[in-house]
Amino acid sequence: MSSADIEIKKLKKVYYKDKMEIPVLAGLDLSISAGEFVALMGPSGSGKSTLLHLIGGLDTATAGSVRVGESLLETMSEAQLTSWRSRHVGFIFQMYHLVPVLTAAQNVxxxxxxxxxxxxxxxxxxxxxxxxxxxxxxxxHRPNQLSGGQEQRVAIARAIVTDPDVILADEPTGDLDAKTSEEILNLLNLLNEEFGKTILMVTHDPKAAAHAKKTVHLEKGQLEREEFSNRQPMAAAR
Amino acid sequence: MNLRLVYLHRNLTRNVRRSLLTCAAVGLPIMIYVLSMSVVHGVDKFLDNSAKQLRIVVTQKTSIVNPLPEGHRKKIEALDESKQRLTSVCGVQWIGGQRENDPTPLSVMAADADSFVSTMPEYELTQDEIDAWQKDRQAIIIGSGPAGQLGWKIGDRVSIVPTLPPYRAMEFHVISTAPKAPDNQSIFFRKDYLNEELKKDGFPEGQVSFFFVKCATKKDLDEFREKIDAAFAGSLDETRSLDEKTFMNEFIAQQFDLPKNLAILSGLTVFVAIMAAMNTMSMNFRDRIAEMATLKSLGFSGGFAFSLIQTESLLLCSLGGLVGAIVPFVVFTYTPARDFQVPLIQTLVVEWVTCMKALGIAVFIGLVAGVWPSWMAMRMHVVRALRNLE
Known part of the structure; x- marks a missing residue:
């Protein structure tokens, strides 16, 4: 079992569309301890998903620094980031993105x-x-033989099978009903509490965010506020 | 089984109809290529056989359409009285023709009766056939092509209406179907019979379209080709002498230039196959953008994405190519279709070398068709792809 802390300093990300500059992250500072479960909230366009992609090495920052464990991402080449990602990060997407022609086991x-x-x-x-x-x-079973919740579970299994330091979840319950969402969030809690995984989850849903130990609110690409949950660990609840 | 292979296999069978159509889009052009090249090789073989016969073809200098006087034969023979180097000379007059009430064109020629057998040894006539040719003024040798097509066999009495004088039906006795002749389309009868018929109707006789001059060696052929033309230089009927392969090549090119046209056709079909396969691979890639992005987010490199699409393209096109190459090989080697006859070529022979070349072309199609979508997959930006902006 491995876990890593995350240190973000003065992080900037600017997108360009039709020569127009679109600032998404504007000098963000954020620290996440190893083994923390953090929910990222904020209105659309506040930079939540962009932050997730930058921490996961899927995109590169315009300025600033991202450190995950011992790795300084801005110093890495694209190939190094790809290799690093395979060893240190597990991704969970809203739409699961399983390979439809492979079985659950083969996807994992x-x-x-x-x-x-x-x-x-x-x-x-x-x-x-x-x-x-x-x-x-x-x-x-192939993905089309599974329910949405089961597909997301397979996606979670795919994310954890390499024993990554960090799990990054982009609205993992966004496409699920309330009951199934609760099951998926409990599963993330399990991974965090029992296996000590650092989890960063983007969500619009306050109920989902309530499962995290800390909620980070973003507004216009900057940290607005941090809230700590008083949620009891699952083991204690049992 | 290795998961990479399983994934590859499942990708190929993901959209079976599309895969099959792509295979067909590659397989059919490959089949056309194989058949076209087989015809071209057949023509080449025919020409090579012509070259082996060490014959000079002497025509009127200005055009093959203009006849030469029969008397030229004696002058040509006089160039080598020993008959050691110019072994025989045969005058031939093309008159074309067809059966009565049947527009199928026939390649009918009248040849000097006394020298036909020695000048055209590749016909391999039996002694009985030779005897019949020499004894029967109305003897005719029907090429195996028209013989099979018209149902004519040895002993039949047949009637042919020439395209040229005397323009009326002439009666013949079939004495051979020349099954061993490399040229399976030509029909030969005796020139003395033609001369008689022409005389009856008042047409000019004693003319030939060309002479076949059989030489002993290649050296003789090259030497006498020039000597013959020199002998008639300045006369009213100057000659143009070519070795038979060159003559036939020119003749084929003038008629329909089959090899060139088939090569163009093959090239076009291969181009169409590339376009079709490229379209399929682009669609396959478009359908899987999110999947490719996910693979990359898991840590698979751009090179892996490239190889995945490229291998799929290669396999799909190779499979289509394999079918396209094997089907004509099997059909024209092991089924009754092997007797299928093509003008100039006795039978269409599909050689395995042609099939291997066709397979190579199919692999090439796969490579070319896969490059662009593979490159797109390799260069794809994960975040943009996941946001569906690509």
């Missing part, structure tokens, strides 16, 4: 192809990841 196995690993070890890891998300009995 995909990121392990980037590691030198025996096939038997890969299979074992896949089984463990799917069991953690409660889909040990759905390994051979």
């Amino acid at each position: 196995e995909l990121p392990l192809l980037l590691f030198k690993m025996k096939s038997s070890e890969r299979k074992e890891r896949v089984k463990t990841a799917l069991t953690i998300v409660g889909l040990g009995d759905r390994m051979d």
